Amino acid sequence: MPNKTFFWFFLPTGLAMILFIGLPIISTGIQSFYAQHDQIVKEVKKCDPFGCTVSIVVDQEATSILRDEKPLGKFNGFGTYIDRNHLAIEQISDFWKETDSFGEFINQVTNLPFYKALLFTLTYCLFVTPNVLLLGFIIALSLNAISRKIRGPLIFGTILPMIVTPLVGSLVLFWMIDAEGIIGANLQLMMEDPYLSLKSSRTLTWITIIIYGIWHHSPFAFVVFYAALQTVPQEPVEAAIIDGASRYQRIRHIVLPHIYPVVTFVALISLMDNFRVFEPIIGFSAEGSAQSLSWLIYDNLVNEEVILFGSAAATSMMTIVGIAILLAPVLIRTWKEFRTAR
Amino acid sequence: MRKILLTLLFVLFGTTAYADGHCSKPSGSINILANDFPALRTFVETAKGCKGSADFKVTHSSEHNKIAVPALTANPSEFSARIAANSSIVPLMNQDLIRPMDDLVKKYGKGIQDSQLITIDGKVMAVAFMANTQHLYYREDVLKELGIPVPKTYEEVVAASEKIRASGKMQHPYAAAYKAGWNLAEEFVNMFIGHGGEFFKAGTAEPNINNAKGVATLNMLKKLASLSNPDYLTHDSEAIKVEWESGKVALMTLWASRSGTLLDDEGDAKITAATKLTGPATVGGGSIPAATLWWDGFTLAKNRSDSDAEATFIALAHAASNKKMVADAADQAVWLVEGFVPGPKSIGVIEAVKMGAKPYPMLPQMGLMHGALGSEIVEFLQGKESAEQALKDVEAAYISKAKEQGFL
């Protein structure tokens, strides 16, 4: 395609992305290198309906002079990135010196918020992504073999986990898996353990969230695979049947190669979405046992009265880098294909 | 039809309110940002009754905390007023986004009581209109049957809970909102204040929790947690309320503002009848209750014209001094407005004030400490680390945040 035609085709979408994603990423990147100015505080008398106390407030006159001079804040370089709540370089080298065994060292490191979150995030990715791909593909194949007349409602049923608002989907599930809820209580019966509770132990919470993740994301893979299956040409399949190819062979040598670009796409997107896992943690109130990188960002931006933008910006940038590393193998493959296609 | 009726009601309501709530018909433009719950909706609706010719808009949002700072930073700011609490006023103060309103109080604030004014350094920064706290709820029937007196201290709460557990009536007789994050941190704050602790070294932002009081606080929390449902780390106020209603709990620490549904006719009548309220408990032999007092009040945006501020103040002051509103909505909140007759549902707050409970600290860096507490003490409760280690972690997490924010 000539460059000029390409430009006009791509202009609208490119403009939207640069304006609303590209620029904000750059500004977030810049923000992450800055910290707030020193807050000059003074002691004053404060009175409310319950009495008076003397305590500190930010001295606006003194602080505003600093702020006006440098509105971005104090340049901090990688200071935010390496502090205790992020990469914690200093703490880790201390642990390395102080701890006697490697196990203890790992224990100490995973007690730090960033590494705790990273551990959960990676575990979640590792378990959810392949299962989502596999389950989605099997469901797509199976549904494709079902009579067309009843397929509509079946498709709707299949994608229900994805379309029920996550916010409330997990609220309802949270109650269902409660020790007194329908799933939780029946699990107790099945396991013959009256004290079994999915919410009380860390391992069970992780398993619950991972199963929820597979349940919630499989429909996504299904939809894309199903739509792709509809574009598979019929003749080669028929020819293969005549040649006596087995079902497995047909899938392996005709269907999969045809929908291969779509498989790559689903893998890329699910890996990325899983790395940004966040909603189930809120939905299941699992902050105590499971924290993810996205949850850390949310915590910095929303949970506290004071918005920690620099901190959130740093974690966001690291999330992007993390995703880039994770996706690298798939991307290199895409690049090779791209070159051969040329 | 329904709409007509509503309008009619509203007109009636509006005119009567006008008669008693000093409304001097403002003009200009009013836009309010507030949290989203019934009492605040009532309050804003009442203010709307005195909008005069002004353009009146409101946004009730669960995300109000997130929106407030950017919204009030813009000039002119989107909102002319923000309804805040003693924690959420802090970021506005830190960024210098709200205006003092002494002149307006003098001019239009006739019905507002002096006790409603929040003054900082002698300047009125907010006008409070409702109060809240966490206090003890108990099941009268259960305590009576086992011959347990109503607990006054957390030590007695522990003893009573152990007795109930031993009697076999209930496996997990105590409940409190220990959900990891904000709720759990709030429980720590309460208990630490009950032990007489100060979060920061006087006059500075240096943390001061890794000491004997901090350890005692954590140990008490752990003891109480062991008497609660094992899922306690996921339980917020809603969850423990439901547990109470299911009759599996005999002692509970919960917000006063949530007493409404525990005492209404819905649910098991036997449990409702036996549900009694009392003040917050003390701890560790202290005399100050292990609870914090909260207020909700309105603040005015700085980056907004004087005429808008005036119009907004007139409307909101009308509601903040409205006797009819507090009489009609006496069930919705503990109002700080003159003319409020405290009912049985407000016992907790009244008791807490009588006992000299402290307000939640209105400090510029308190939010950072609260956040650090919420996630770092979890592992202690789970039994994975010692109290000292947990407190050390809290301080370390806090220090990193405070450094980034320029407090240290």
Place this chain on the structure above:
Amino acid sequence: MEYGLDKRSNALKTFNTTFIIIWLLIACFPFIWTFWGSFKVRADFFSRADWWYAISAFNTLLETGGQFTSKAYSEAWTEGEFWKASRNTIIVTVFVVSISLFLGTLGAYALSRSTERYAFWILIAALIFRAMPHITLVSGYLFPFFELQIWGILPTTIVVLVAINQPFTLWLLYSFFKTVPKELDESALIDGCSYFQAFRYIIMPVMWPGVITAGLFSLMLAYNDFTVTALLLNQENHTMVPKIQSYLGTNQHEGNLMWAVSAVVSATAPLFMLVMFFQRQVISGLTTGAVKG
């Protein structure tokens, strides 16, 4: 068109049917439970005493005198002003889906037919763009939007949702366009069509499965988004999800959980219609016989 299965194999057919039934049970059960529970009172559906209450309607009987009650629905729609939220959601969804698809198909087609190196880098950039957590993006928007006084209105939110969704739409459509053989439009170009005509008359008709899939995901995003809508809209313009969140109450104050439950069920009904309608389109797009390898 049973690629994976042989019609003759009965054992496989049975296995297939059982698998689908089990999967559907797992997939739908929470929703069926929610639907059932939405006609009960809170004390039954959100019971810690015994989950069986939700089936036996113990408290519903006590409080309303019947086994079922539609009180939550009528209250949420009138008192809870859910109708307003639904109206806003419809506006947002319609615009987001149509704009997203329009921009996305153009861009993705260009990417899939370009052999230049920059096309690859654009795709990578789009992927990196998508990696950015939404909450950080939206927090960044707040300051400029308030300063420009475009906060709170629907068009802003629509544009933001479209932009945030573009990387995904581009990638999805790009992978679909890749499955369409190049020879198809190349022959049209030789016949004297312009690129745009080739796109409009040759590619569009065979692209329905892909376009509808992309549309479905845009729709889902616009319909289910919380971060963007809750932070960028004022109360007048709140869509369904922030509205539902507001029914859940706050830490200190009681919400109205049954409103939330009935609202979720109400919100799912129109999606059922849409999915039924479009899945037929996906298949009919095919049966017109446009796709021939």
